[in-house]
Amino acid sequence: xxxxxxxxxxxxxxxxxxxxxxxxxxxxxxxxxxxxxxxxxxxxxxxxxxxxxxxxxxxxxxxxxxxxxxxxxxxxxxxxxxxxxxxxxxxxxxxxxxxxxxxxxxxxxxxxxxxxxxxxxxxxxxxxxxxxxxxxxxxxxxxxxxxxxxxxxxxxxxxxxxxxxxxxxxxxxxxxxxxxxxxxxxxxxxxxxxxxxxxxxxxxxxxxxxxxxxxxxxxxxxxxxxxxxxxxxxxxxxxxxxxxxxxxxxxxxxxxxxxxxxxxxxxxxxxxxxxxxxxxxxxxxxxxxxxxxxxxxxxxxxxxxxxxxxxxxxxxxxxxxxxxxxxxxxxxxxxxxxxxxxxxxxxxxxxxxxxxxxxxx
Amino acid sequence: xxxxxxxxxxxxxxxxxxxxxxxxxxxxxxxxxxxxxxxxxxxxxxxxxxxxxxxxxxxxxxxxxxxxxxxxxxxxxxxxxxxxxxxxxxxxxxxxxxxxxxxxxxxxxxxxxxxxxxxxxxxxxxxxxxxxxxxxxxxxxxxxxxxxxxxxxxxxxxxxxxxxxxxxxxxxxxxxxxxxxxxxxxxxxxxxxxxxxxxxxxxxxxxxxxxxxxxxxxxxxxxxxxxxxxxxxxxxxxxxxxxxxxxxxxxxxxxxxxxxxxxxxxxxxxxxxxxxxxxxxxxxxxxxxxxxxxxxxxxxxxxxxxxxxxxxxxxxxxxxxxxxxxxxxxxxxxxxxxxxxxxxxxxxxxxxxxxxxxxxx
Numbered sequence: 143x144x145x146x147x148x149x150x151x152x153x154x155x156x157x158x159x160x161x162x163x164x165x166x167x168x169x170x171x172x173x174x175x176x177x178x179x180x181x182x183x184x185x186x187x188x189x190x191x192x193x194x195x196x197x198x199x200x201x202x203x204x205x206x207x208x209x210x211x212x213x214x215x216x217x218x219x220x221x222x223x224x225x226x227x228x229x230x231x232x233x234x235x236x237x238x239x240x241x242x243x244x245x246x247x248x249x250x251x252x253x254x255x256x257x258x259x260x261x262x263x264x265x266x267x268x269x270x271x272x273x274x275x276x277x278x279x280x281x282x283x284x285x286x287x288x289x290x291x292x293x294x295x296x297x298x299x300x301x302x303x304x305x306x307x308x309x310x311x312x313x314x315x316x317x318x319x320x321x322x323x324x325x326x327x328x329x330x331x332x333x334x335x336x337x338x339x340x341x342x343x344x345x346x347x348x349x350x351x352x353x354x355x356x357x358x359x360x361x362x363x364x365x366x367x368x369x370x371x372x373x374x375x376x377x378x379x380x381x382x383x384x385x386x387x388x389x390x391x392x393x394x395x396x397x398x399x400x401x402x403x404x405x406x407x408x409x410x411x412x413x414x415x416x417x418x419x420x421x422x423x424x425x426x427x428x429x430x431x432x433x434x435x436x437x438x439x440x441x442x443x444x445x446x447x448x449x450x451x452x453x454x455x456x457x458x459x460x461x462x463x464x465x466x467x468x469x470x471x472x473x474x475x476x477x478x479x480x481x482x483x484x485x486x487x488x489x490x491x492x493x494x495x496x497x498x499x500x501x502x503x
Numbered sequence: 504x505x506x507x508x509x510x511x512x513x514x515x516x517x518x519x520x521x522x523x524x525x526x527x528x529x530x531x532x533x534x535x536x537x538x539x540x541x542x543x544x545x546x547x548x549x550x551x552x553x554x555x556x557x558x559x560x561x562x563x564x565x566x567x568x569x570x571x572x573x574x575x576x577x578x579x580x581x582x583x584x585x586x587x588x589x590x591x592x593x594x595x596x597x598x599x600x601x602x603x604x605x606x607x608x609x610x611x612x613x614x615x616x617x618x619x620x621x622x623x624x625x626x627x628x629x630x631x632x633x634x635x636x637x638x639x640x641x642x643x644x645x646x647x648x649x650x651x652x653x654x655x656x657x658x659x660x661x662x663x664x665x666x667x668x669x670x671x672x673x674x675x676x677x678x679x680x681x682x683x684x685x686x687x688x689x690x691x692x693x694x695x696x697x698x699x700x701x702x703x704x705x706x707x708x709x710x711x712x713x714x715x716x717x718x719x720x721x722x723x724x725x726x727x728x729x730x731x732x733x734x735x736x737x738x739x740x741x742x743x744x745x746x747x748x749x750x751x752x753x754x755x756x757x758x759x760x761x762x763x764x765x766x767x768x769x770x771x772x773x774x775x776x777x778x779x780x781x782x783x784x785x786x787x788x789x790x791x792x793x794x795x796x797x798x799x800x801x802x803x804x805x806x807x808x809x810x811x812x813x814x815x816x817x818x819x820x821x822x823x824x825x826x827x828x829x830x831x832x833x834x835x836x837x838x839x840x841x842x843x844x845x846x847x848x849x850x851x852x853x854x855x856x857x858x859x860x861x862x863x864x
Contacts, residue, residue, distance in 0.1 A: 190572060194582055218527070
């Protein structure tokens with residue numbers, strides 16, 4: 143087995159979710175990630191934990207979704223029961239073909255997500271991590287050979303997360319006590335939002351592996367202005383490009399997209415919370431040095447900012463503040479490397495990607 | 504997709520477990536059986552059922568089992584919760600290498616089986632079926648090319664189960680009211696057991712696909728005599744040959760095996776019920792015309808009888824009779840094609856594999 147797989151498994155088991163004896167661990171992945179699942183299962187066994195592996199493929203999921211009538215969509219009680227009993231949930235992404243679900247009706251996809259929202263809520267309450275195995279389909283999206291993509295993924299994953307934590311804490315210390323954030327990029331993005339009373343989190347690869355971002359939640363009604371998300375994103379198996387949103391009193395009042403606008407429309411129509419922002423994140427991982435059409439990596443890229451429509455994470459919402467609820471959490475990215483700035487309470491804290499606590503600011 | 508896969512999926516979904524709208528269906532299989540899982544998931548979707556797929560590989564399971572300390576073995580609460588919530592459980596066997604678990608300590612294997620006995624009990628209460636996908640590892644055991652093995656498997660699976668049911672019912676009608684069965688083969692097997700009050704079941708591919716046997720449970724304390732199981736069997740990933748058992752008052756009092764006797768010993772030591780018989784079965788499926796080192800098929804072969812150590816199926820035990828309980832259910836086969844007979848209440852009902860209701864008896 144590739145020693146980088148064993149390192150990856152160690153980061154998952156000992157750093158991200160810290161598996162202990164008597165834990166009930168669920169590992170979900172695609173069969174192509176079998177090596178990593180083997181390595182994780184072995185370490186869980188050594189720690190004395192119980193392991194349930196659920197390999198699944200998009201081909202199976204897509205065949206099911208194509209076949210079921212939207213009227214018959216309902217919560218999977220089996221999945222819910224399973225997640226509720228778990229202490230630890232490890233999700234491993236690995237695709238043979240990232241377009242396998244591309245021909246599912248977006249409305250049906252949204253209905254399935256909405257029906258199964260309790261499953262999502264249940265695992266967010268556990269110790270969980272989402273990570274990536276360098277599969278050929280994801281390498282293809284990244285426009286890399288599988289071998290080059292392996293280096294990219296394991297380079298971003300197998301690193302000194304204590305050092306990352308320390309570097310990122312400098313930004314957390316700025317945002318945590320702040321009231322207002324303004325993000326300006328070119329003449330297409332100028333948005334203001336309040337983060338008053340909402341804690342800022344330091345992502346050093348506990349729930350996302352790789353980690354490498356600092357994030358919080360906007361106060362839902364406070365978002366005002368316009369954003370052009372100039373990096374593409376994948377939603378429901380399809381590429382959505384150049385999403386433009388206009389917010390008034392926190393709600394999307396105007397939208398368009400340069401490609402697959404119907405997917406964006408379906409997402410926005412999922413529920414009331416899908417038209418409001420649930421996350422503001424700032425990518426700080428400069429080891430992720432290229433866009434790979436994979437949000438787990440893309441949102442962590444240095445010199446970017448991302449915002450998510452939909453659900454806010456509980457730990458980013460202050461006790462007296464509203465938590466945006468939704469079946470949706472769709473991240474979208476703005477390139478901040480040129481002609482851009484982040485202002486916090488009127489002070490510029492990042493200019494063209496460079497933070498004020500970094501050289502060259 | 505091979506049309507025989509789609510036929511197989513239809514037999515599973517519409518004949519064996521009869522999936523209906525609102526069913527919670529769990530599909531467990533190896534990734535190599537993906538085509539069949541796709542076809543089954545699609546049909547379940549068309550019927551309006553919920554589907555949870557759990558692909559697993561022996562390589563992952565074996566890595567975990569090798570790593571865990573026997574002291575840390577415990578019930579998987581996640582698996583139990585999942586099975587309890589399911590209405591239908593579809594298990595698909597498919598091996599890349601049938602020896603993948605061959606180096607696990609037999610005692611540890613037995614401890615894991617015992618700890619997870621509640622999971623087994625839970626799914627036996629559901630609508631369940633176990634079936635086979637023609638994978639290369641199983642073809643290798645059968646000493647067939649994968650293509651020839653595909654013909655063997657789908658020939659045995661995709662057939663007229665109503666006709667099978669009718670033919671087998673003739674034997675059920677003999678055994679159901681009977682008291683005592685005696686099985687004699689050569690000078691190595693002469694065993695008597697009571698089936699008084701225990702119902703005889705007609706296996707026409709509801710729980711086992713392929714089906715093709717008639718089976719009941721011996722009254723546990725009634726078994727007396729000696730048996731040589733002259734067909735090999737696979738247990739805990741290892742081949743056990745020439746198992747010889749001597750029964751007194753229903754208990755194994757002497758045993759040996761020609762190969763891997765330690766596996767047999769570990770099975771017998773699992774619990775008290777593992778030393779008693781839980782099943783007597785008579786194979787009647789003449790479309791299964793060769794031994795393939797796979798109990799799902801081997802026990803259904805025409806001209807054979809099999810007996811299982813351990814757990815008795817609930818529906819083969821009469822209300823006033825004892826049901827043998829165990830974490831184990833290990834089938835072992837006797838070749839009845841030569842110098843053999845089955846007597847029921849003193850009358851010969853099968854001679855050298857031929858039944859009294861068949862031509863040539």
